[in-house]
Amino acid sequence: MILWKRALALGFLSWLIPFAVSFAVFPLKKFNAPLFSTLMDLVLLVTAGVLLKWYFRNRSISVGEAALTGSLWFAINLMFDYPMFARGPMQMTAATYYSEIGLAYLAIPIFAFSAARLVLR
DSSP, X not given: OOOHHHXXXXXXXXXXXXXXXXXXXXXXXXXXXXHHHHXXXXXXXXXXXXXXHHHTTTSOOOHHHHHHHHHHHHHHHHHXXXXXXXXXXXXXXXXXXXXXXXXXXXXXXXXXXXXXXXXXX
């Protein structure tokens, strides 16, 4: 059974932490965009891993719950990004957003599902 309050709070952090890091390393994008992208992918995965560990703290791991939690975090990340990239200061088209940022968030549910399956082996 999903712990909704914990999942929502950690889902917000799954967006906030990479967003804050992206501001710190954003100047790098101008000089080396592939390095910036790789760093942000790594930050996203490390953040997801740490937050999933916190989510399942003192609980048994369920593959279905991990996949559902990862999917919720995917949706939360898209929801919080939308105002910033659709109408905000970093405005871009939907196609550009999904090709540069949004698609990377799919790593969260994929990672959650895969990690839970590995743990239960």
